[in-house]
Amino acid sequence: MSILLLLNTDNRHSTTENSLLKLIFSNNSYFHKLSSITPLVVFRIAFGIMLFLSTVRFWANGWIESLYIKPKYFFNFYGFEFVKPLGNYTYMLFVICAISAILVSIGYYYRIAIISLFLSFTYIELIDKTTYLNHYYFVSMVCLLMIFLPANAYFSLDSYFKKVKKCFTIPSWYLDALKFLVCILYFYAGIAKINEDWLLHALPLKIWLPARNDMPIIGFLFNYQETAFAFSWIGCIYDILIPFLLWNRFTRIYAYFAVIIFHALTSMLFPIGMFPYIMIVTALVFFSSDFHFKILQIIARVFNFKTEILSKDGIFVGSFVKEKAIQYFLLLFFTFQLLVPFRYLLYPGKLFWTEEGFRFSWRVMLIEKAGYAQFTIKDSKTEKRIVVDNSEFLTPFQEKMMSTQPDMILQYAHILRDYYSKNGFTEPKVFVDSYVALNGETGKPLIDPKVDLAKEQESFKHKKWILLY
Amino acid sequence: MKSLFKIAIITLVTLITSFCKNPTSDTEPNGDNQASNRKLMLTHLADEIVIPSYAKFKTKLDSFNIQINTFADSPNESNLIALRNSWIHTYNEWQKVELFDFGPANSISLRRFINIYPANPTTIRENILNKDANLEFSSNETAQGFPAFDYLINGYANTDAEIVTLYASNSDTIAPKRIAYLKKIAAQMTNKFNQTYTTWTSSYRNNFISNSSISIDGSTSQMINGFILNYERYIRSGKIGIPSAALMGTKNPLLVEAFYKKDISKKLALTAHQASVDFFNGKSVKTGIEGFSIKSYLNGIDAKDSKTGKLLTETLNEQFNIVNSKLNGLSDNFSDIVTNDNQKLIDTHDQFQVAVRMLKVDMTSAMSIIINYADGDGD
Numbered sequence: 001m002s003i004l005l006l007l008n009t010d011n012r013h014s015t016t017e018n019s020l021l022k023l024i025f026s027n028n029s030y031f032h033k034l035s036s037i038t039p040l041v042v043f044r045i046a047f048g049i050m051l052f053l054s055t056v057r058f059w060a061n062g063w064i065e066s067l068y069i070k071p072k073y074f075f076n077f078y079g080f081e082f083v084k085p086l087g088n089y090t091y092m093l094f095v096i097c098a099i100s101a102i103l104v105s106i107g108y109y110y111r112i113a114i115i116s117l118f119l120s121f122t123y124i125e126l127i128d129k130t131t132y133l134n135h136y137y138f139v140s141m142v143c144l145l146m147i148f149l150p151a152n153a154y155f156s157l158d159s160y161f162k163k164v165k166k167c168f169t170i171p172s173w174y175l176d177a178l179k180f181l182v183c184i185l186y187f188y189a190g191i192a193k194i195n196e197d198w199l200l201h202a203l204p205l206k207i208w209l210p211a212r213n214d215m216p217i218i219g220f221l222f223n224y225q226e227t228a229f230a231f232s233w234i235g236c237i238y239d240i241l242i243p244f245l246l247w248n249r250f251t252r253i254y255a256y257f258a259v260i261i262f263h264a265l266t267s268m269l270f271p272i273g274m275f276p277y278i279m280i281v282t283a284l285v286f287f288s289s290d291f292h293f294k295i296l297q298i299i300a301r302v303f304n305f306k307t308e309i310l311s312k313d314g315i316f317v318g319s320f321v322k323e324k325a326i327q328y329f330l331l332l333f334f335t336f337q338l339l340v341p342f343r344y345l346l347y348p349g350k351l352f353w354t355e356e357g358f359r360f361s362w363r364v365m366l367i368e369k370a371g372y373a374q375f376t377i378k379d380s381k382t383e384k385r386i387v388v389d390n391s392e393f394l395t396p397f398q399e400k401m402m403s404t405q406p407d408m409i410l411q412y413a414h415i416l417r418d419y420y421s422k423n424g425f426t427e428p429k430v431f432v433d434s435y436v437a438l439n440g441e442t443g444k445p446l447i448d449p450k451v452d453l454a455k456e457q458e459s460f461k462h463k464k465w466i467l468l469y
Numbered sequence: 470m471k472s473l474f475k476i477a478i479i480t481l482v483t484l485i486t487s488f489c490k491n492p493t494s495d496t497e498p499n500g501d502n503q504a505s506n507r508k509l510m511l512t513h514l515a516d517e518i519v520i521p522s523y524a525k526f527k528t529k530l531d532s533f534n535i536q537i538n539t540f541a542d543s544p545n546e547s548n549l550i551a552l553r554n555s556w557i558h559t560y561n562e563w564q565k566v567e568l569f570d571f572g573p574a575n576s577i578s579l580r581r582f583i584n585i586y587p588a589n590p591t592t593i594r595e596n597i598l599n600k601d602a603n604l605e606f607s608s609n610e611t612a613q614g615f616p617a618f619d620y621l622i623n624g625y626a627n628t629d630a631e632i633v634t635l636y637a638s639n640s641d642t643i644a645p646k647r648i649a650y651l652k653k654i655a656a657q658m659t660n661k662f663n664q665t666y667t668t669w670t671s672s673y674r675n676n677f678i679s680n681s682s683i684s685i686d687g688s689t690s691q692m693i694n695g696f697i698l699n700y701e702r703y704i705r706s707g708k709i710g711i712p713s714a715a716l717m718g719t720k721n722p723l724l725v726e727a728f729y730k731k732d733i734s735k736k737l738a739l740t741a742h743q744a745s746v747d748f749f750n751g752k753s754v755k756t757g758i759e760g761f762s763i764k765s766y767l768n769g770i771d772a773k774d775s776k777t778g779k780l781l782t783e784t785l786n787e788q789f790n791i792v793n794s795k796l797n798g799l800s801d802n803f804s805d806i807v808t809n810d811n812q813k814l815i816d817t818h819d820q821f822q823v824a825v826r827m828l829k830v831d832m833t834s835a836m837s838i839i840i841n842y843a844d845g846d847g848d
Contacts, residue, residue, distance in 0.1 A: 201775060203775065206771070207770075207834070207835060207837060208837055210505050210769075210770040210771075211683045211770070211836060211837035211838075212683075213505055213506070213507075214506075214507060214508070214681050214682065220502060223502050223505050223769075225771070271684075368834055368837070369834070370829075370830045370831075370833060370834035371830060372826050372829055372830050385717075386717050387716040387717045396840075396841055400839070400840075435826045435830055436830070437830045437831045437834045439775060440772070440773075440774075440775045440834070440835060441774055441775045441776050442774040442776075442777075442779075442781070442784065442827075442831055443826060443827070443830045443831050
């Protein structure tokens with residue numbers, strides 16, 4: 001019960017008398033609202049630790065080797081072709097990432113650390129789109145946002161060593177920016193679930209859940225379609241409502257328990273790594289500043305910090321120009337975030353099939369897709385032809401991801417074109433015989449087998465050689 | 470909005486409490502639950518197909534060994550014919566167990582010692598002269614097993630009389646070495662097979678059944694991976710695709726299975742394919758009756774085309790039938806077909822290909838199983 005009280009108390013002293021005047025006399029009063037910095041500080045500490053642990057886990061699982069060093073070829077993102085794999089130096093990149101994460105957590109050389117964290121983490125993610133996950137994108141975006149937030153102004157080594165002015169109070173909008181990004185993630189993940197397959201057919205959960213029916217205690221439930229339907233609907237409603245329920249201080253505590261249950265369940269059911277834990281920690285940012293202040297007190301007690309470190313003094317004052325610049329950046333940033341997930345509307349065909357405009361849109365766990373792609377190389381001048389053994393070029397994981405995603409199929413076709421034009425073929429033509437099954441429907445060809453992919457170019461335009469669903 | 474949320478929470482809580490109330494659910498005689506119970510499937514596959522098939526193969530292999538000893542003691546034409554017949558029966562029986570490429574057979578790579586073809590006559594002749602030749606080496610994969618016997622008892626010379634002379638001649642100092650090599654590769658096969666069979670019956674059966682998970686190291690996943698791998702690589706490609714160059718390379722009549730015997734490649738292919746179909750359908754080797762199987766599991770988890778509602782298992786069995794009739798339409802001697810009527814093999818291969826896609830994509834997707842055998846390095 002005491003925990004409940006602790007979680008539920010809301011802090012209202014955030015607006016000082018001074019700012020009240022500003023509120024009244026200002027045109028854009030929202031930007032003059034003030035609040036305590038503590039939620040941001042706790043988030044900074046926890047986020048840094050989580051990222052440090054993720055990096056260590058990645059390393060310990062041998063994934064640096066298997067995902068970034070072992071593959072012979074990599075799938076760049078369109079527009080980021082300058083990002084190159086670093087071979088054994090990839091380990092250095094992870095070291096930089098891990099050290100930056102720790103520095104962010106303790107708030108030491110924060111600005112440099114968060115920039116370097118953003119760059120190193122994002123670089124890793126840009127090396128190969130095979131490994132793309134929404135939650136990596138989320139981490140990158142949070143890092144980018146955090147560059148502009150004064151998260152080191154309190155309870156940090158920077159403020160302790162007086163490298164920055166210690167401030168307990170900051171403009172609320174800094175904090176709101178972070179919360180807003182989390183809200184977008186949940187809300188968009190929720191509306192992405194409003195589709196026929198998810199709601200009316202309980203797909204793909206209807207496929208995934210029975211596969212877990214030997215789980216202890218609850219496994220047998222997954223034999224029933226009703227369970228898949230319940231999970232689908234609850235999941236959709238949960239995602240859509242959770243931002244509002246977390247924001248509202250009366251429902252927050254219940255919402256947070258829902259967050260824990262939801263993410264714990266998904267982490268038991270599906271191999272989704274650190275993501276559930278990151279979200280459980282991230283959702284804390286919605287709690288009151290008093291709650292976070294208590295967390296800081298506990299940390300201070302455990303590490304025996306001096307009490308003055310927790311004094312509630314100092315108001316953060318950014319320079320007018322700098323604040324305006326950041327506000328315009330945020331406007332741009334959030335406009336981008338709000339619009340990009342809808343870019344799929346500009347493409348014809350079924351999104352889950354073509355995946356044009358699928359990434360960077362918080363579409364998580366939405367489709368069960370498997371495929372098989374067999375490439376034939378033909379010489380332009382002679383009758384010479386060869387059927388490609390994909391395992392000579394790609395890792396099994398790359399092959400699996402490539403075989404269902406048209407843009408990766410095109411990239412791979414170009415890899416093959418370049419390889420075979422150096423190895424005995426004149427202007428090789430590349431054809432693919434593809435077979436893809438989506439959400440339990442019997443498989444069918446994804447790509448027009450008559451189109452020479454060697455001649456097709458990547459662009460943001462619709463790929464006409466994708467056979468429509 | 471709030472009430473909706475409350476409903477969601479209440480539903481969740483109800484779900485969770487109901488999870489905890491039902492610890493005895495495993496024994497509930499619910500038809501649906503049983504069909505989608507992987508332990509029941511694995512139990513039936515182990516007890517009614519894998520282990521009894523291995524037992525049958527063992528019987529054949531034991532009598533094959535006896536025929537080898539008889540031939541070794543008195544190499545004459547009638548013993549050669551008896552040995553050859555036994556070889557055909559045993560080789561055919563092998564086709565019914567080669568597909569169990571999971572568990573012990575997979576961990577010792579049983580196939581490497583029993584059926585890698587084409588045999589390499591040069592290596593075989595070198596090994597005969599070198600009694601220390603190590604059959605564990607991968608360079609010797611093509612100098613042992615049924616394909617090596619194929620060469621040694623069918624293709625070593627033009628006539629049976631000439632073949633017998635190679636083993637029986639008193640003046641030929643290599644003859645005893647040839648006899649020794651027959652025994653050596655028979656012993657290697659027997660040894661490797663017995664190791665697999667004993668592991669199954671002593672300990673692996675229980676591991677196989679209890680570790681029913683669909684994750685990569687679970688036996689459901691390993692069984693499905695081994696089954697599809699065998700179907701794709703060793704039936705489709707090995708028996709049809711590679712000799713006919715359906716996918717690449719140049720067609721080559723030397724690459725068919727049982728090249729020296731000539732007239733049994735169709736028989737072997739049909740047996741291997743039927744064994745895969747029976748395994749899929751869970752047809753008991755003991756009773757001939759279908760039990761819990763990949764088929765019943767797929768039906769149990771309601772794997773069907775979400776548009777037409779047609780069961781995936783029906784679609785698959787139809788395709789298996791098409792492949793079967795294509796195989797039946799071929800003549801006995803595949804190396805002849807490669808030379809004279811290769812398009813027939815390519816057509817057969819194309820139908821195999823349709824089945825492979827369904828197994829690899831539709832079936833694994835329905836089962837949430839990841840195909841991981843593409844990894845050649847095996848790590």
